[in-house]
Amino acid sequence: MKSTLKAAFLVLAFTGISSWAHAQRDYQSYAQLTSRLQKLSARYSKLASLTTIGKTATGKEIWLLTLGRDNAANKPALVIAAGLEGTQLATTELALQMAEQMLQGAVLQDSVRELLQQKTFYILPNLNPDASEQYHEKLRWERLGNAQPVDDDRDGRMFEDPFEDLNKDGLITLMRVKSPSGTHKPSEEDPRVMVKADVGKGEQGEYLLLTEGIDNDKDGKWNEDPEGGVQFNRNFTFDYPYFTEGAGEHPMSERETKAFADFMFDASNVYAVFLFGPANTLSEPLRFNKDKVGTRIITGPLEKDAAVNEQVSKLYNRTTLLKNGPKVDPSPGDVLQWAYFHYGRYSFSTPGWWTPLVPVASESSDGAAPLAPSAHEDVNFLRWAEANDVVGTFVNWKAIKNPDFPGQEVEVGGLAPYVKNTPPVRMLEPIAQKHFRFFSAFAKAMPSLQIVNISAEKAPGGNTRITAEVYNQGSLPTHSELGDRSRWVQKVQVTLHTNDNQKILSGNKIQLSNAVAGGEKFQVSWLVNGKGYVTVTASSPTAGKQTKEIYLR
Incomplete structure (x- = not known):
């Protein structure tokens, strides 16, 4: 019976997306998260308070949960912020689960209670709620921008080239077009996954790879102007990427980024900023580079600060025991660099959760060691999903007709939106516990x-x-x-x-x-x-x- 169920799960996982597959991830909407935060602060009213630092363009509150309520503004504080990217819903869930664990621990353990008496934790679980809410809409696509209308392609019109659900499954995936000028080909490790052909090695591309949709404005670009505006994590003042899609008209142009910066500058007690975001400077610290600090505009950590980053990285790896973290550097206009270079605080980032490396089993029966994990993250992700019975991750390629490519072979499919950043919620509790352990250790190491x-x-x-x-x-x-x-x-x-x-x-x-x-x-x-x-x-x-x-x- 168990094997039959597992086989059924895998059929769902790799032949399409069911409503049950959507539900099993259990990520909450903005309204559900708001209710959860309100109940949490009411239940632990002597330890926590819930306030807002501002509103989005659609009126959603940007919630701030403060732990260590008594004299909070006058105690050394840590900022823990999540939801920087609209696709990283797991970061919001991790921040909330960790807050719940901390408050529960304060009731039961003297050490946690003492921690909240001595330190303040400012937790901002979702800094980009207008973007993340797209996960719960009828048409699901990976939205990064907020609700501020922006003319991304600067043609005087807005939202004129959105995504179209060509295979009518409620998901926006990829579109591959058979073409002699193609740039991609099926992976040899997993033919469902498309990889870029390496012309340096004599490889020949077979497909053009595009997002699912139609070129509505006939400019040779597909879905380049969908609904959704400015990206929170690209709108800050340090290394701001001018005239870049998603960056906004100017630094700090958005309600969300300005509200966050205003709160931070008012909070002089903030010792360090921790971000659950795309960059990873905790598994692998940023290194000192004298060339980056010897110019008028400093672009790298100063020597003593780089040493602290290394010290904190060792603490993170020792307390969380998380392995094989992705190597993702800071990006232009992100909050990670702003918090260090322009706010002047220690600033660290981690995705919190990432797909574990999965070795592929050896075909031989002589006890040979498993083969090495795939270097391609999509191949590795699909192996992990199959090994853990995580369904609804892939939409099989299906032929469709697209008026932009008359007479050509066009298929829609690929990884479902959000899946690489949204493991089943049940998997996040032990990860949240590991981070709670890290933050407790960090707080004890703070200056006094x-x-x-x-x-x-x-x-x-x-x-x-x-x-x-x-x-x-x-x-x-x-x-x-x-x-x-x-x-x-x-x-x-x-x-x-x-x-x-x-x-x-x-x-x-x-x-x-x-x-x-x-x-x-x-x-x-x-x-x-x-x-x-x-x-x-x-x-x-x-x-x-x-x-x-x-x-x-």
């Missing part, structure tokens, strides 16, 4: 200022020399090296508080320090005239605060 070795020594003239050391007892620096160059990031501040009968004779009342590395300290001193107590305060929005009192001699 302590005043040590404070002393008051008699000085000539009835004065007192106050000396103290400020120590970072965390293992991470108090802020980024780039933050030292930024006028926005607040530095470590040490203040001597006196009363009206006391006077500071030497030493600035407020003394500032650049980033203090983990386990390091620096000394401050003042010469004070007067009697009674004075108070020394060491503070940093990103590294905490401590105050100590000492009597003048």
